[in-house]
Amino acid sequence: MSKRIKGFxxxxxxxxxxxxxxxxxxxxxxxxxxxxKVVILTNADEEAVASMETALKGAGYExxxxxxxxxxxxxxxxxxAEGDKIEANLITMSSYFVESAQEKHDMFKDxxxxxxxxDSYPAYYTPILANTGAIFVNTAVLKDxxxxxxxxxxxxxxxxxxxxxSVPNIMxxxxxxxxxxxxxxxxxxxxxxxxxxxxxxxxxxxxESSGSGPIKKVKAGEVAxxxxxxxxxxxxxxxxxxxxxxxxxxxNFSLTESxxxxxxxxxxxxxxxxxxETIIKDARKDLITNYPVALYxxxxxxxxxxxxxxxKFVKPLTVELLEQHQQFFKExx
Amino acid sequence: xxxxxxxxxxxxxxxVLLFIVFLILPLAVLFIRSFETGQGYxxxxxxxxxxxxxxxESIGNSMKVSGVTALITTVLAFILxxxxxxxxxxxxxxxxxxxxxxxxxxxPTITYxxxxxxxFGNQGLITKIFGRNLFEIYGFNGLLIGYVIYTLPxxxxxxxxxxxxxxxxxxxxxKLMGDGTLRSFMNTIVRPLWGTLGGAFVLSxxxxxxxxxxxxxxxxxxxxxxxxxxxxMLGAIPDFNNGAVIAVLMLIPAAFGVVxxxxxxxxxxxxxxxxxxxxxxxxxxxxxLGLISSVILIGLxxxxxxxxxxxxxxxxxxxxxxxxxxFVDVFQxxxxxxxxxxxxxxxxxxxxxGTIVAYAAxxxxxxxxxxxxxxxxxxxxxxxxxxxxxxxxxxxxxFNNSSLKGTFTILVLCTLVHYFTTPxxxxxxxxxxxxxxxxxxxxxxxxxxxQTIRRVILPNSASTVIEMVSYYxxxxxxxxxxxxxxxxxxxxxxxxxxxxxxxxxxFNEVFVLSILxxxxxxxxxxxxxxxxxxxxxxx
Numbered sequence: 001m002s003k004r005i006k007g008f009x010x011x012x013x014x015x016x017x018x019x020x021x022x023x024x025x026x027x028x029x030x031x032x033x034x035x036x037k038v039v040i041l042t043n044a045d046e047e048a049v050a051s052m053e054t055a056l057k058g059a060g061y062e063x064x065x066x067x068x069x070x071x072x073x074x075x076x077x078x079x080x081a082e083g084d085k086i087e088a089n090l091i092t093m094s095s096y097f098v099e100s101a102q103e104k105h106d107m108f109k110d111x112x113x114x115x116x117x118x119d120s121y122p123a124y125y126t127p128i129l130a131n132t133g134a135i136f137v138n139t140a141v142l143k144d145x146x147x148x149x150x151x152x153x154x155x156x157x158x159x160x161x162x163x164x165x166s167v168p169n170i171m172x173x174x175x176x177x178x179x180x181x182x183x184x185x186x187x188x189x190x191x192x193x194x195x196x197x198x199x200x201x202x203x204x205x206x207x208e209s210s211g212s213g214p215i216k217k218v219k220a221g222e223v224a225x226x227x228x229x230x231x232x233x234x235x236x237x238x239x240x241x242x243x244x245x246x247x248x249x250x251x252n253f254s255l256t257e258s259x260x261x262x263x264x265x266x267x268x269x270x271x272x273x274x275x276x277e278t279i280i281k282d283a284r285k286d287l288i289t290n291y292p293v294a295l296y297x298x299x300x301x302x303x304x305x306x307x308x309x310x311x312k313f314v315k316p317l318t319v320e321l322l323e324q325h326q327q328f329f330k331e332x333x
Numbered sequence: 334x335x336x337x338x339x340x341x342x343x344x345x346x347x348x349v350l351l352f353i354v355f356l357i358l359p360l361a362v363l364f365i366r367s368f369e370t371g372q373g374y375x376x377x378x379x380x381x382x383x384x385x386x387x388x389x390e391s392i393g394n395s396m397k398v399s400g401v402t403a404l405i406t407t408v409l410a411f412i413l414x415x416x417x418x419x420x421x422x423x424x425x426x427x428x429x430x431x432x433x434x435x436x437x438x439x440x441p442t443i444t445y446x447x448x449x450x451x452x453f454g455n456q457g458l459i460t461k462i463f464g465r466n467l468f469e470i471y472g473f474n475g476l477l478i479g480y481v482i483y484t485l486p487x488x489x490x491x492x493x494x495x496x497x498x499x500x501x502x503x504x505x506x507x508k509l510m511g512d513g514t515l516r517s518f519m520n521t522i523v524r525p526l527w528g529t530l531g532g533a534f535v536l537s538x539x540x541x542x543x544x545x546x547x548x549x550x551x552x553x554x555x556x557x558x559x560x561x562x563x564x565x566m567l568g569a570i571p572d573f574n575n576g577a578v579i580a581v582l583m584l585i586p587a588a589f590g591v592v593x594x595x596x597x598x599x600x601x602x603x604x605x606x607x608x609x610x611x612x613x614x615x616x617x618x619x620x621x622l623g624l625i626s627s628v629i630l631i632g633l634x635x636x637x638x639x640x641x642x643x644x645x646x647x648x649x650x651x652x653x654x655x656x657x658x659x660f661v662d663v664f665q666x667x668x669x670x671x672x673x674x675x676x677x678x679x680x681x682x683x684x685x686x687g688t689i690v691a692y693a694a695x696x697x698x699x700x701x702x703x704x705x706x707x708x709x710x711x712x713x714x715x716x717x718x719x720x721x722x723x724x725x726x727x728x729x730x731x732f733n734n735s736s737l738k739g740t741f742t743i744l745v746l747c748t749l750v751h752y753f754t755t756p757x758x759x760x761x762x763x764x765x766x767x768x769x770x771x772x773x774x775x776x777x778x779x780x781x782x783x784q785t786i787r788r789v790i791l792p793n794s795a796s797t798v799i800e801m802v803s804y805y806x807x808x809x810x811x812x813x814x815x816x817x818x819x820x821x822x823x824x825x826x827x828x829x830x831x832x833x834x835x836x837x838x839x840f841n842e843v844f845v846l847s848i849l850x851x852x853x854x855x856x857x858x859x860x861x862x863x864x865x866x867x868x869x870x871x872x
Contacts, residue, residue, distance in 0.1 A: 039822045046837045067668070068822035069833055077571040087739060087821050172568075205471030207554055209836070216838035222455045323570075 038065040038272045041088040043072045043174070044257055045212055045229065047290045048129055052092070055283035056275060065090075065275060071209055072097070072174045076319070083107045084263050089272035092279075094174045095258045096317035098125045108260040109269065113277040116297045125258040126280055130293035132254045132307050133178030136215060136233035140242040141224040150225055152249040153182060157198035164224040166206035166214035167199065170322075170329045175211030178253045179227050180325050185314060186250040193332045200333040219243060230307060231290050251311035254293060338782055341701045344693050349705075351690065352712050355746050359727035360719065366730050367577035382578045391556035392582065398473060398557065399541040402480040406537040407530055409481070409629055410488035416622040418496040419504070419522065421612050426623060431493075433630045436637070438486045439854035441811040441828040444640065444847040445479040446550020447840055451639040451649070453478075458639040472555030479547035482633055484537035491536060495529040500604040505613065528600030535597070539590040543583060543720030545814040549832060558583055559814070562722060566729070566818060573730060580723045591718045644844040659841040663849075669830070669842065673849055676810060676826040679744050684806035687749040688756060691801060695760030696786065700772065709757065717754040721815030724751050729818040739821040747816060748809045756801040763797035764790070796868040803861035807854045 038061075042049060049067055056065060070078070076097045078086055083105030091098070099122070102108050108124040115126045135150055142149065145164065150156055156165045170176035183192045183199075200207065206223050208214055214226030215233060219241055230252065233245035259276045261269065284296060292305030315321055368374045382388050413434060417427050437445070452459045453470045460466055468474050499522070507517040523530070545559040552560055562583065566576040643649040644659040663669050694709040728747055737743045767790065775785040791798070813828040820829045827846050834842050 037823070041822065046839070063667070066822045068825065069836060071836055073568050077568055081571045085734075087823075205469070205554055210838070212837055220454070220456050 037063075038089045038268055038275055039087050040065055040067050040090045040092070040275070041075055041078070041086070042067060042069055042092040043075045043094060044069070044092050044129070045232070047232075047235075048092075048257070048287060051283045051286035051290065052128070052279050054286060055278055055281075058282060059275075059278045061275060061278070064271065071172050072211075073172045076101075079107075080104060080319075086262060089262055089264060089268050090259065090275055091262065092128055092257055092259045095121075095125065095127060095256045096322065097319060098258050098260050100319035102260075107263055109263050109273070111261065111276065112273055113280070115280055118295060118297065118299075121258070125260040127256040127258045127295050128279060128283070129287045129291035130254045130256045130295060131175065131178070131211070131291060132230040132252050132293065132310075133175060133182065133227060134230035134233060134252055134307065135225060135227050135246040135248050136218055136230075136236075137225045137244050137246065138218045138221055138223070138242055139244050141218075141221050145224055147224055149244075149246065150248075151246060153179065153186075153199065153227065154195055154250070156225055156227070157195055157202060159202075161202050161225065163202070163204050163206075165199070165202045166208060166217040166223045166226040167203050168211045168213060168228060169207045169209055170326055172209035173211045173213075174255055175228055176329075177322060177325060178255060180329055181253045181313065182248065182250040182311075184325070184328070185253075185311065189328065192328075196329065196332045215243075231292060231305070234305065235290070247308035249309065251309040252307035253311050253313065255317070256295070337702050337704070340781075340783055341697060341703050345697050345703050345706070348690055348694050348697075349708060351746075352750070355728075356712065356715060356719075356724075356750050359724070359731045360715075362731045363577050363580055363723070363727040366574055367581045369574050369577075378574050378578045382575055382582070387556060388561055388579065391558050391561045394473075394556060395542050395558040396586075398476050398480065398555075399538045402477055402484060402541045403534045403537040405477070406481050406484045406488045407534045410485055410492050410533055411526075411530060412622070413489050413626055413629060414492040414496050415522070416626040417493065418499075419501065419612055420619045420622050421614060422619050422623040422626070426627070430626050430630055433634060434489050435486050436634065437482050439807060439811070439851050439858065440637070440847060441813055441831065441850060442479070442483050442544055442546030443550050443813050443828060443831050443835075444546075444843065444850075445482055445636070446475065446547050446552075447835070447843050447847075448636050448640050449475050449478050449551050451643055451840065452636050458642060459635060471551065475551035476547060476555065476557070478636070479551055480537075480541040480544065482636060483544060483547060484540045485633070487540065488533040488537050491533050492526065492529055495526055495601065498604065498607060499525050500607045501610055501612065502608050505610065508613070525601075525604075528597040531597040531600070532594055535590045535593050539587050539720075542586055543722060543814065545722055545817060546828070549813075550835060559722060562726070563817065566726060576726060577730065580726045583720055584718070584723050587720050587723075588718050591714065640844045640847055644841045644848070649841075659845055663842060663845045669846065672825050672827055672830045673846070675741070675824060676828070676850070677853070679741060679748065679826055680806045680809035682741070682745045683748045683752075683809035684802045686745065687752070687805040687809075688798060688801045690749065691753060691756040692760045692798060695757055695764055696790070699761055699764040700767075700769075700790070713754045713757045716750055716752075719751070721747075721751050721812060722817070725815045725818040739824060741824050743819050744816050744824060744826070745809075747819060748812055749805075751812070751815045752805060752808045756804055759797050759801055759804070760794070763794040767793055796865040799861050799864050799868070803857050806857050810850055810854055 040052075042052075044052070046069070049069060053067065056062070072094055075091070075093055079091070079093070079097060079101040083101070084107040086107075098108070102122070102124055110123040111126060115121075117126055121127065135153065135156070137149065141147075141164070145160075147160055147164070148155075150161075155161075167179055168176035170180050180196070183195050186192075187195055206214070206217055206226075208217070211229055212232060214223075214228040215236065217223045218226040218233075219236055227248075230245060230247075233243055236243040237245065259279055261272045261276050263269070280296075284299070288294070288299055288301065292301040294301055365374075367378060368376065370377050413430060416422055417431060449470055451457050453467060453475075454460065455466060470478070501521075503521045504517065507521050512520065543559065545563065548555075548557045548560045549563070558579065562576060562579045565572055565579060645655055645657070646652065647654045647656050647658065694712075697703055698706045698709045725747055728743060732738055732743060771789050772782060772785050775789060776782070780788065811828060813832070816826065817829060817832070820826060825833070827850055831843050831846060834846075
């Protein structure tokens with residue numbers, strides 16, 4: 001082989017090497033700079049994420065975390081499938097899912113700070129907020145279509161609401177569970193079947209995968225009424241949008257969402273624990289304005305936010321119960 | 334053709350290895366996993382899936398909507414190509430149609446759904462203009478519009494290229510011989526294009542059947558295979574084995590389609606020589622076709638108009654005050670800007686590494702006698718067949734516990750393999766056209782093989798290389814189906830971020846990010862075109 005060829009072999013090899021360097025640069029991004037970043041996976045709404053971010057930034061953690069929002073079912077699926085191999089160091093998630101994931105994988109660390117919560121919770125999580133379900137309407141569309149103000153979920157099954165209702169899907173969203181719970185507890189499984197079936201028939205294409213979906217559709221005037229998170233309707237009304245909210249006679253159910261730290265043996269876990277503490281200590285005063293349910297000592301809420309028909313769940317919430325109710329939904333929709 | 338040299342093998346082997354690890358192995362694992370059950374291996378997963386009412390329905394839905402899409406797209410694409418080649422429409426209008434039709438290629442499909450929703454929904458832009466709802470957009474209709482917009486550019490390009498090889502002299506001959514309009518049209522246009530039209534149909538079908546972005550954004554409760562696959566893999570109760578089964582089922586029509594495409598090639602006419610002639614004047618024909626083409630194009634672009642309008646208002650559709658707030662917010666959000674940077678990184682790396690790989694593979698295949706060089710032709714057939722979602726899923730199954738999980742590397746490799754076929758064929762075509770004795774001549778003059786490539790081959794195919802880079806970059810920027818299973822919080826790219834924003838229905842952010850992608854791709858495309866022009870002028 002002549003010298004020249006050797007030289008060119010070198011060039012060729014260096015091209016290969018160069019592409020490797022590029023590829024490694026891709027890896028490097030993960031391996032070096034971001035290693036200490038706390039990855040936070042959450043199923044919370046944007047208002048809640050914003051409150052948590054404000055608290056974290058206020059405590060000087062800016063640039064040390066990455067928030068990623070997922071649907072309840074997507075995040076739930078990840079928790080159940082991956083256990084502590086999940087990418088997250090910190091999660092905020094519907095409490096019943098946190099419990100089921102812990103049961104299956106023993107994947108969360110006990111919290112190392114005191115919380116002063118009103119209720120007692122397991123050592124590995126503490127609630128960040130409680131969500132309450134309610135009906136809301138677009139008053140402009142109601143008037144436009146000549147519809148009467150609904151007072152119950154059952155009202156939304158009337159034929160005149162056909163194609164004008166939006167509700168969250170229990171298959172994807174925990175807010176959808178609030179709806180199904182309200183129907184089952186008020187009407188029982190027998191009559192509940194009919195109510196659910198007629199409701200889903202009226203909903204048609206407006207079955208949303210996210211708990212915030214219905215309010216968006218109601219705000220956009222795509223539909224006249226929806227079932228979703230009460231606080232979002234209260235806020236929309238305060239902003240001056242043509243929105244009103246109704247506490248359905250079937251009752252307002254609530255679900256808590258909690259923060260938990262994933263067991264990983266690295267420095268990031270400690271940082272995640274500190275962030276969890278910051279969220280509970282600093283973000284609550286902001287969270288309670290959007291999710292007006294008192295969860296910790298010395299918290300108060302104004303009367304406008306006290307739902308008229310507050311209800312407690314009959315059975316303890318578990319993923320199994322959710323699956324039962326999902327089945328009920330699937331069979332009767 | 335020079336003798337096989339060690340440096341040729343040095344190039345050959347790593348590329349083959351790359352495809353073995355990132356194409357053949359993952360697919361093998363996918364097949365194995367689809368038969369895996371708790372009690373050893375059996376077809377029981379397949380039986381479970383096929384017994385599932387919902388999945389059967391979604392396969393049926395996918396077939397139906399893809400079939401209708403393919404039909405509509407083929408007809409529209411043909412009308413457009415015919416207007417450009419066989420009429421005397423005002424020339425600038427022709428070039429507007431030719432470029433305008435390609436615009437959807439610069440956007441991720443997940444954007445289409447939102448654009449459709451905000452155009453035809455109850456409060457949509459187009460609905461407001463017409464003063465009423467034109468039709469129900471959720472489900473079948475929305476998917477159909479989205480898929481047609483998505484597949485039209487590709488189908489058009491295919492037919493447009495074939496038209497170049499049709500000798501239009503025969504149209505005149507057929508007229509002179511006294512054929513009626515219909516008969517003349519059938520014999521001189523449709524017959525020679527028969528294979529291409531079939532190809533356009535099959536291509537549109539496969540693209541629609543395997544796309545994820547459009548059903549993810551506008552599918553409503555109308556289930557299709559792609560959304561089912563996503564739900565089984567990443568939904569409430571993930572089941573990897575069943576996911577693998579659905580992926581294999583998705584692969585079948587795609588594979589069938591590719592076989593069909595190869596078969597249809599046979600029907601293509603090749604005239605010995607093509608004469609350039611100007612068409613006969615026909616005012617009626619020209620004004621009707623000009624109008625139809627313009628309507629198609631305006632319809633296509635009208636759907637995207639809302640994307641540029643909505644984010645410039647405070648709160649579309651209620652508060653229509655002009656504002657830059659949404660743009661400023663996005664640019665101030667370090668989170669969103671990071672995602673955009675990630676997209677640029679992935680697209681840039683894919684473009685560079687992908688072009689090197691595809692070009693090297695083509696050189697080995699066309700201009701060397703290396704044993705086994707035909708492997709690349711087979712590989713390019715395979716990459717052409719495997720839908721992005723299936724490829725991404727197979728990576729998830731194979732690399733989920735490796736150090737590649739959650740890296741940019743895996744995103745780049747997945748995109749590189751997924752889009753390998755077209756750049757490889759581009760390079761092959763351009764290399765095959767060159768004089769085969771160049772390397773030998775250069776060798777006699779004392780240049781090594783690699784020097785010849787650098788001094789002769791590369792400069793002579795520079796414009797192809799530019800085209801390859803821009804093809805890879807633009808597709809890496811807009812793809813979602815391949816990477817949706819592979820992105821993580823830290824490697825999130827714009828297309829997958831849009832899906833996350835959709836969850837909160839943050840349409841302004843969705844549109845602003847889409848505009849970012851669009852502008853980036855437009856710059857790359859224009860830059861590519863300019864460089865190619867300069868290349869051909871400097872010769």
